[in-house]
Amino acid sequence: MFRGITATTIDAKSRITVPTEYRDAVNAACGGQIVITVDVDRCLLIYPLPEWERFEADLRALPNVGKQVRRWHRLYLGHAKPREMDGQCRILLPQELRDFAGLKKNVCLVGQGNKFELWDQTRWHDSCEGWLQEEANSAADESALEHLSV
Numbered sequence: 614m615f616r617g618i619t620a621t622t623i624d625a626k627s628r629i630t631v632p633t634e635y636r637d638a639v640n641a642a643c644g645g646q647i648v649i650t651v652d653v654d655r656c657l658l659i660y661p662l663p664e665w666e667r668f669e670a671d672l673r674a675l676p677n678v679g680k681q682v683r684r685w686h687r688l689y690l691g692h693a694k695p696r697e698m699d700g701q702c703r704i705l706l707p708q709e710l711r712d713f714a715g716l717k718k719n720v721c722l723v724g725q726g727n728k729f730e731l732w733d734q735t736r737w738h739d740s741c742e743g744w745l746q747e748e749a750n751s752a753a754d755e756s757a758l759e760h761l762s763v
Contacts, residue, residue, distance in 0.1 A: 614638075615724030620734060622718050627711065628703040629720065629731070636702050645698035649706065649731075650689050651713045654740070656723075657731040658689075659704070664727045665693070706731075 619632045631639055639645065643661035652658050660668065672689060675682045694707050706716065719734040732740070 614726050615729055616726065617724050618737075619722045621720055621722055623706060623711070623716060623720060624703075627706050627708065628699075629706060629722070631698060631702040631704065632722065635724075639698065639702075645702075647696050647698065647704065648693050649696055649704070649710055650693040651710060652730065653688065654730075655714055655736065656733075657706070657710055657714045657716070659722075659729040659731055660727070662695070669693075 615635060615638065617634075621629055621632065623629055639647070639661060643663055646662040648660045648662060648665035650658050650660075669690065672682075672685060675685075677683060677686065692710065692713070694710060696704050698704055710716075714731065715733045715736060716731065717733060721732045721734050721737040723730040723732060723737070
């Protein structure tokens with residue numbers, strides 16, 4: 614499972630290096646075969662190939678008659694790019710995906726269990742502040758979260 618936040622950089626050839634602590638897990642999960650796509654939060658999603666195939670199958674199984682499902686198909690499937698880690702555990706990030714997510718040099722790789730999110734570092738920090746503010750102002754029923762402890 615992928616968890617935690619790692620600050621990293623995009624090199625001059627538009628690649629990120631998979632952090633050392635995740636390399637064995639990525640190779641075990643997919644032999645370095647990954648899929649990168651966009652997310653509605655303006656970050657990139659990086660899936661090990663088997664996890665992507667499960668997600669893609671679930672998405673394709675949804676009835677394609679609703680506008681939301683068609684949008685998800687266009688966004689997630691339409692932007693999906695298969696990639697392979699090179700011998701130095703680097704992943705090439707396509708220009709159109711970097712542009713979509715506003716990725717420059719400094720980025721954050723955020724573990725999400727079965728996948729990673731890749732964020733522009735400034736956008737990540739701004740989003741975190743916004744989420745914390747939303748939580749502080751939230752009047753939502755917290756009973757569903759009572760069993761969790763931090």
